[in-house]
Amino acid sequence: xxxxxxxxxxxxxxxxxxxxxxxxxxxxxxxxxxxxxxxxxxxxxxxxxxxxxxxxxxxxxxxxxxxxxxxxxxxxxxxxxxxxxxxxxxxxxxxxxxxxxxxxxxxxxxxxxxxxxxxxxxxxxxxxxxxxxxxxxxxxxxxxxxxxxxxxxxxxxxxxxxxxxxxxxxxxxxxxxxxxxxxxxxxxxxxxxxxxxxxxxxxxxxxxxxxxxxxxxxxxxxxxxxxxxxxxxxxxxxxxxxxxxxxxxxxxxxxxxxxxxxxxxxxxxxxxxxxxxxxxxxxxxxxxxxxxxxxxxxxxxxxxxxxxxxxxxxxxxxxxxxxxxxxxxxxxxxxxxxxxxxxxxxxxxxxxxxxxxxxxxxxxxxxxxxxxxxxxxx
Amino acid sequence: xxxxxxxxxxxxxxxxxxxxxxxxxxxxxxxxxxxxxxxxxxxxxxxxxxxxxxxxxxxxxxxxxxxxxxxxxxxxxxxxxxxxxxxxxxxxxxxxxxxxxxxxxxxxxxxxxxxxxxxxxxxxxxxxxxxxxxxxxxxxxxxxxxxxxxxxxxxxxxxxxxxxxxxxxxxxxxxxxxxxxxxxxxxxxxxxxxxxxxxxxxxxxxxxxxxxxxxxxxxxxxxxxxxxxxxxxxxxxxxxxxxxxxxxxxxxxxxxxxxxxxxxxxxxxxxxxxxxxxxxxxxxxxxxxxxxxxxxxxxxxxxxxxxxxxxxxxxxxxxxxxxxxxxxxxx
Amino acid sequence: xxxxxxxxxxxxxxxxxxxxxxxxxxxxxxxxxxxxxxxxxxxxxxxxxxxxxxxxxxxxxxxxxxxxxxxxxxxxxxxxxxxxxxxxxxxxxxxxxxxxxxxxxxxxxxxxxxxxxxxxxxxxxxxxxxxxxxxxxxxxxxxxxxxxxxxxxxxxxxxxxxxxxxxxxxxxxxxxxxxxxxxxxxxxxxxxxxxxxxxxxxxxxxxxxxxxxxxxxxxxxxx
Numbered sequence: 001x002x003x004x005x006x007x008x009x010x011x012x013x014x015x016x017x018x019x020x021x022x023x024x025x026x027x028x029x030x031x032x033x034x035x036x037x038x039x040x041x042x043x044x045x046x047x048x049x050x051x052x053x054x055x056x057x058x059x060x061x062x063x064x065x066x067x068x069x070x071x072x073x074x075x076x077x078x079x080x081x082x083x084x085x086x087x088x089x090x091x092x093x094x095x096x097x098x099x100x101x102x103x104x105x106x107x108x109x110x111x112x113x114x115x116x117x118x119x120x121x122x123x124x125x126x127x128x129x130x131x132x133x134x135x136x137x138x139x140x141x142x143x144x145x146x147x148x149x150x151x152x153x154x155x156x157x158x159x160x161x162x163x164x165x166x167x168x169x170x171x172x173x174x175x176x177x178x179x180x181x182x183x184x185x186x187x188x189x190x191x192x193x194x195x196x197x198x199x200x201x202x203x204x205x206x207x208x209x210x211x212x213x214x215x216x217x218x219x220x221x222x223x224x225x226x227x228x229x230x231x232x233x234x235x236x237x238x239x240x241x242x243x244x245x246x247x248x249x250x251x252x253x254x255x256x257x258x259x260x261x262x263x264x265x266x267x268x269x270x271x272x273x274x275x276x277x278x279x280x281x282x283x284x285x286x287x288x289x290x291x292x293x294x295x296x297x298x299x300x301x302x303x304x305x306x307x308x309x310x311x312x313x314x315x316x317x318x319x320x321x322x323x324x325x326x327x328x329x330x331x332x333x334x335x336x337x338x339x340x341x342x343x344x345x346x347x348x349x350x351x352x353x354x355x356x357x358x359x360x361x362x363x364x365x366x367x368x369x370x371x372x373x374x375x376x377x378x
Numbered sequence: 379x380x381x382x383x384x385x386x387x388x389x390x391x392x393x394x395x396x397x398x399x400x401x402x403x404x405x406x407x408x409x410x411x412x413x414x415x416x417x418x419x420x421x422x423x424x425x426x427x428x429x430x431x432x433x434x435x436x437x438x439x440x441x442x443x444x445x446x447x448x449x450x451x452x453x454x455x456x457x458x459x460x461x462x463x464x465x466x467x468x469x470x471x472x473x474x475x476x477x478x479x480x481x482x483x484x485x486x487x488x489x490x491x492x493x494x495x496x497x498x499x500x501x502x503x504x505x506x507x508x509x510x511x512x513x514x515x516x517x518x519x520x521x522x523x524x525x526x527x528x529x530x531x532x533x534x535x536x537x538x539x540x541x542x543x544x545x546x547x548x549x550x551x552x553x554x555x556x557x558x559x560x561x562x563x564x565x566x567x568x569x570x571x572x573x574x575x576x577x578x579x580x581x582x583x584x585x586x587x588x589x590x591x592x593x594x595x596x597x598x599x600x601x602x603x604x605x606x607x608x609x610x611x612x613x614x615x616x617x618x619x620x621x622x623x624x625x626x627x628x629x630x631x632x633x634x635x636x637x638x639x640x641x642x643x644x645x646x647x648x649x650x651x652x653x654x655x656x657x658x659x660x661x662x663x664x665x666x667x668x669x670x671x672x673x674x675x676x677x678x679x680x681x682x683x684x685x686x687x688x689x690x691x692x693x694x695x696x697x698x699x700x701x702x703x704x705x706x707x708x709x
Numbered sequence: 710x711x712x713x714x715x716x717x718x719x720x721x722x723x724x725x726x727x728x729x730x731x732x733x734x735x736x737x738x739x740x741x742x743x744x745x746x747x748x749x750x751x752x753x754x755x756x757x758x759x760x761x762x763x764x765x766x767x768x769x770x771x772x773x774x775x776x777x778x779x780x781x782x783x784x785x786x787x788x789x790x791x792x793x794x795x796x797x798x799x800x801x802x803x804x805x806x807x808x809x810x811x812x813x814x815x816x817x818x819x820x821x822x823x824x825x826x827x828x829x830x831x832x833x834x835x836x837x838x839x840x841x842x843x844x845x846x847x848x849x850x851x852x853x854x855x856x857x858x859x860x861x862x863x864x865x866x867x868x869x870x871x872x873x874x875x876x877x878x879x880x881x882x883x884x885x886x887x888x889x890x891x892x893x894x895x896x897x898x899x900x901x902x903x904x905x906x907x908x909x910x911x912x913x914x915x916x917x918x919x920x921x922x923x924x925x926x927x928x929x930x931x932x
Contacts, residue, residue, distance in 0.1 A: 002822075002824075003821075003822030003823075004822060005822075006822040006823060006824055006825060007819070007820060007821070007822035009825060010815075010818075010819035010820070010822070010825065010828075011819060013819075013825075014812075014816070014819060017808055017812060021806075021807040021808070040385075044385040047385075228461075243385075243388065267806075270803075271805050274799075274803045274804075274805060274816075275816065277764055277797055277799070277803070278792075278797065278816055278817040278864070279788060279789075279791055279792030279817045279820065279868065280788070280816075280817075280819070280820050281784050281785050281788035281789075281820065282429065282432045282784060283432060283504075283785060284819070284820040286432055286436060290436070343386060343451060343454045343455070343458070344385060344386075346389070346447050346450070346451055347385045347386045347388070347389035347390075347451060348385065348389070350389040350390075350392065350393045350444075350447065350448075350451070351385065351388060351389045351392060354392060354393055354396055354444075355392070355396075357440065358396050358399075358400075361400075361433070361436065361437070361440075362433070365432060365433040365436065368432065369429040369432060371765075372764050372765075372788075373756075373759040373764040373765040417781050417783070421768070422722060425766060428783070428784060504783075504785055507782060507783070507786045509783055
């Protein structure tokens with residue numbers, strides 16, 4: 001066992017000396033390696049952060065949302081329907097919600113206008129998402145002017161900005177009072193966008209949903225579980241795009257590594273020949289070369305992962321925001337909560353180190369099995 | 379295909395595909411090796427074959443190094459995916475979301491033990507001047523290669539066939555009073571039988587291991603017992619260890635042990651059990667080698683492996699005893 | 710101690726550039742003596758030296774070390790045997806650039822797994838013996854030709870082999886330096902080592918060092 005350790009130590013010493021001797025040659029590969037780990041880790045860490053944020057938000061969402069359908073399309077829900085739902089056994093509370101989208105030509109984006117459940121702003125006043133406020137250059141006390149459904153301008157006084165912790169969803173949010181909302185969109189009293197349900201026993205959500213459908217067949221019932229899955233699917237899909245791009249990068253990197261490993265210079269061939277002539281067998285040279293790959297990978301991975309971690313959690317992931325948070329102009333600036341997840345580290349290591357090992361293994365083996373008498377044949 | 383969690387699934391697919399590719403190359407080489415190996419001829423073809431053995435052994439070593447993180451990652455991924463399948467509570471639900479999950483896991487396990495056995499043979503073979511285990515080694519490789527291909531295929535089928543809307547079953551349907559099948563019968567095994575059986579097998583295994591270490595005897599028996607102990611230990615986990623950890627008499631699932639609510643008990647128990655079993659089987663294998671050129675080397679390796687196996691299995695037994703002692707459950 | 714029986718080496722067999730470097734050589738090297746392989750360049754001296762030292766695998770024939778046939782040993786064992794039995798001194802010094810003299814000398818001992826401190830101590834002592842003690846930390850490309858060859862000899866001795874194989878040890882040195890190197894080789898002989906030297910340098914044969922000469926031409930031993 002001690003012999004084994006001493007031998008590995010000797011091999012590592014030699015490897016380190018070799019890496020130092022060929023600094024310039026290894027630096028290019030190391031940089032490419034670090035960049036690859038950095039990009040891949042950024043995408044994964046960022047996507048995970050987003051998913052977690054979304055899940056946190058959904059924890060506060062109602063268990064069931066009921067929408068009225070007319071000819072298969074979402075329609076406004078009359079207040080009487082809310083009462084018919086409230087009667088159902090197992091329903092703890094029902095409330096009509098008011099929300100809608102408005103295209104704001106000034107920032108070229110869709111805003112979400114919503115009447116909050118509690119603490120709605122007074123008439124003529126709104127609360128704004130921080131991103132929207134920044135884009136519009138608005139501070140509390142300023143006036144937000146929007147054109148209503150009839151094309152008439154409406155002026156709202158900005159009362160407050162929304163807490164930026166939940167900026168992922170609140171970026172494009174405008175909170176306003178019920179009367180203002182109805183006037184702005186021209187929605188008559190007694191009509192709601194949809195209904196939010198709380199159920200008595202969360203385990204019976206499915207049963208309650210079935211009862212709602214039985215009583216009001218012209219509705220669609222969406223559970224929180226389904227919403228969460230949709231969110232996840234959307235984020236995963238968005239994460240899938242850069243991952244596709246990165247898989248091309250991964251292949252390019254593997255090609256580079258392969259090229260570097262197989263394009264042995266005459267000098268390196270000579271050196272391996274010397275080692276073999278001096279009494280190193282193929283296994284020793286192979287082990288040294290594998291150590292070289294392992295040390296390079298470890299260094300690249302630590303650097304790349306640390307950089308990605310800082311990039312995502314402290315710099316706000318400026319590289320990926322437009323892609324991952326949607327194509328909207330209104331992408332928010334926010335900080336994800338830092339997290340270290342071992343399974344992510346393992347999978348990232350597999351994703352980056354394995355292609356390197358796979359690409360270099362055969363060239364390394366070829367180098368290691370050069371004939372020991374090669375140095376004598378000059 | 380749902381990419382959840384994307385990076386984990388991709389890493390697993392990449393790893394298993396490269397693993398399959400490497401072992402397929404190794405398997406094809408094994409065929410050539412078995413036909414054309416003539417160590418007493420210094421021909422170019424023979425030298426070329428000998429060179430290639432270095433590539434093949436490196437491939438299998440890397441494959442074994444890969445198999446443990448893959449096994450851990452796969453179980454973790456299945457566990458992490460559970461919230462996305464209606465009805466799933468833990469890894470079982472995700473694994474059962476289509477027909478390929480549980481077979482993939484089983485193939486991974488078998489592959490891990492076989493790769494470990496191969497490495498024991500390889501290590502011994504390279505230390506005998508006449509390479510006495512060469513043919514055995516390459517025959518075993520013919521078994522490993524298709525297994526790696528099957529593993530990759532199963533993982534592709536599994537991840538490729540996942541659909542979020544599938545309603546799967548929770549672990550209660552596999553390991554519970556309401557379930558049927560072998561696994562259900564295991565969970566129905568009364569603790570009064572399972573508990574003494576488990577501790578008896580473990581004690582016998584450890585005793586055989588100690589005999590191997592002290593007297594250099596009972597090596598092969600130790601290997602067999604380590605294998606038997608693995609089966610009994612898995613059955614015992616389902617029958618009574620898991621319920622004690624959950625403190626619920628009817629919760630027998632061996633996968634929920636991996637979750638945070640149960641203090642990640644599985645991440646302590648399983649690695650110890652797997653490591654101990656692999657080392658124990660390897661010790662038995664090494665002790666069974668009778669080649670003249672290895673008369674020093676084989677017992678030495680057997681002892682080294684037995685030391686690891688005994689330490690791991692004893693820790694496993696200690697950990698189980700601790701969980702049982704701490705549990706308030708009376709079954 | 711080393712016996713070659715009908716040994717031959719053919720490079721690129723069956724191809725257009727097929728080349729018989731050594732043909733059916735039977736030869737035995739006696740322990741404790743200095744044997745020289747003499748012949749013009751291209752006569753197969755270097756290949757034969759490689760065959761004797763187990764560096765080159767014979768295409769035909771048998772190689773015996775202390776009466777044991779080692780032609781069919783797996784690479785790993787052959788290498789270990791070679792490491793413990795032979796020290797090589799090559800024609801072009803064959804030191805590794807950018808490594809220190811000390812590191813170069815220690816290289817052949819790395820695969821043995823002996824403790825690092827032991828190897829280092831022995832390397833320093835050997836460097837002292839060949840008069841390079843103060844150059845241990847220098848990079849090898851800073852050495853003069855004579856110093857490089859002495860470093861190469863120290864390297865050949867690191868595993869304490871009973872046999873030293875030297876391929877044209879004086880080829881790139883002037884007479885004074887050549888004499889110095891031959892003096893060191895003579896000292897090794899006095900310490901009981903076996904030497905095999907391949908050379909066509911008359912100086913080697915002038916000195917009272919060589920005890921047996923094997924003449925080679927076109928890959929065959931001349932009677």
